[in-house]
Amino acid sequence: MAEDYVELIYRLEGESADGVRTVDLVEALAVAQPTVTKTLERLQRDGLVEVEPRRRVLLTAKGRELAQASLERHETIVSFLLAIGVPATHAELDAEGIEHHVSETTLMAMRRFLSR
Amino acid sequence: MAEDYVELIYRLEGESADGVRTVDLVEALAVAQPTVTKTLERLQRDGLVEVEPRRRVLLTAKGRELAQASLERHETIVSFLLAIGVPATHAELDAEGIEHHVSETTLMAMRRFLSR
DNA sequence: CAAGATGTATAGCAAAGGCTATATAGCCCG
DNA sequence: CGGGCTATATAGCCTTTGCTATACATCTTG
Numbered sequence: 001m002a003e004d005y006v007e008l009i010y011r012l013e014g015e016s017a018d019g020v021r022t023v024d025l026v027e028a029l030a031v032a033q034p035t036v037t038k039t040l041e042r043l044q045r046d047g048l049v050e051v052e053p054r055r056r057v058l059l060t061a062k063g064r065e066l067a068q069a070s071l072e073r074h075e076t077i078v079s080f081l082l083a084i085g086v087p088a089t090h091a092e093l094d095a096e097g098i099e100h101h102v103s104e105t106t107l108m109a110m111r112r113f114l115s116r
Numbered sequence: 117m118a119e120d121y122v123e124l125i126y127r128l129e130g131e132s133a134d135g136v137r138t139v140d141l142v143e144a145l146a147v148a149q150p151t152v153t154k155t156l157e158r159l160q161r162d163g164l165v166e167v168e169p170r171r172r173v174l175l176t177a178k179g180r181e182l183a184q185a186s187l188e189r190h191e192t193i194v195s196f197l198l199a200i201g202v203p204a205t206h207a208e209l210d211a212e213g214i215e216h217h218v219s220e221t222t223l224m225a226m227r228r229f230l231s232r
Numbered sequence: 233c234a235a236g237a238t239g240t241a242t243a244g245c246a247a248a249g250g251c252t253a254t255a256t257a258g259c260c261c262g
Numbered sequence: 263c264g265g266g267c268t269a270t271a272t273a274g275c276c277t278t279t280g281c282t283a284t285a286c287a288t289c290t291t292g
Contacts, residue, residue, distance in 0.1 A: 001249075023269060035250055037271065042248080054257065054270050081222060084229050090221040097217025105206040106197060113200050117279075139239060151280055153241065158278080170240055170287065 003070045003100060004029075005039060006048055009059055010067035019056035073107060074099050080110040117155060119186045119216060120145075122164055125175055126183035135172035189223060190215050196226040 008028055012020045025036045040057060043049045048063035059067060074095055081091040102110075124144055128136045141152045156173060159165045164179035175183060190211055197207040218226075 021269075026269095031249090032251060033270075034252085034272080039249075081225070085225045086222050090219050094217065094219050094222045098214050101210065101213025101217065103206050103210050106202045106210045109197070109201045137239075142239095147279090148281060149240070150242080150282085155279075 001039060002043060002046065002048060003066060004096075005043055006059060006063045006067040007070040007074065009049065009057055010064065010071060013059070019058075021056060025057070070099065073102075076107055076110055076114075077102070079114055083114055118159060118162065118164060119182060120212075121155060121159055122175060122179045122183040123186040123190065125165065125173055126180065126187060129175070135174075137172060141173070186215065189218075192223055192226055192230075193218070195230055199230055 005025070008025060009020050012024050012028065016024070022033065022036050022040065025040075026033045029036065040049060040051050043063070044051055047060055048066060050058045050060055052058070077095040077099055078091050081094060082088065086094065121141070124141060125136050128140050128144065132140070138149065138152050138156065141156075142149045145152065156165060156167050159179070160167055163176055164182060166174045166176055168174070193211040193215055194207050197210060198204065202210065
């Protein structure tokens, strides 16, 4: 979950000027608000985000790094799925599921395939 | 987890003549014995396995169907990963992680790729 | 056939990730 | 500047998947 959260926060940061709020995550993830609040507490505990009470959710340096790495992995997988003929709709969804379970070795094979 | 368990039981059935026992799953999954027992209770509740108390673990018809479908999916993914150049060691492990998260659509794309 | 080894069951605990209901803080507007 | 709306926090509950410690049953073997 941690990766999903930081990746999402990272993306949302790029889409809205005045910061990411809990409610944005609630909407994007389609879960109940207390679920997001609780998860953010864990992420905070793990040093991935910083939450201004009742205000914005910010990524720490560590969180941002993880987000960038996750996003890159995500995009590699989406590109790869598209390349083997998976329609765009499914590619996005499947990548979400897959991205936390592929080794660096398999990612390399995907990149190799893409640059063939 | 359900799929992992029934798939494993199904495979172990083929490897040993006198039935699958809890201890076989404990060893294969590398978890503590009470974890397996408890999970088997849930699978039993869900009608996937039948447990002879202190004896064998059997698949129900429903469990066997799920196991076969899971195994087939697993093998498709392993073959596919091997085909794009992932070494055998990683292919097995990654397939385990991936197999619960790919849509039928993506599986079809993999099969298409394999029969190209 | 009794002991010890092996296997299984049971009790109790924890963390993650969900939920609902409710309280409270902050913001905007009349 | 007070009320209401919106956002966030808090309390309390649930299930899954893990664990350890311990009790009990079964099997094997001397």
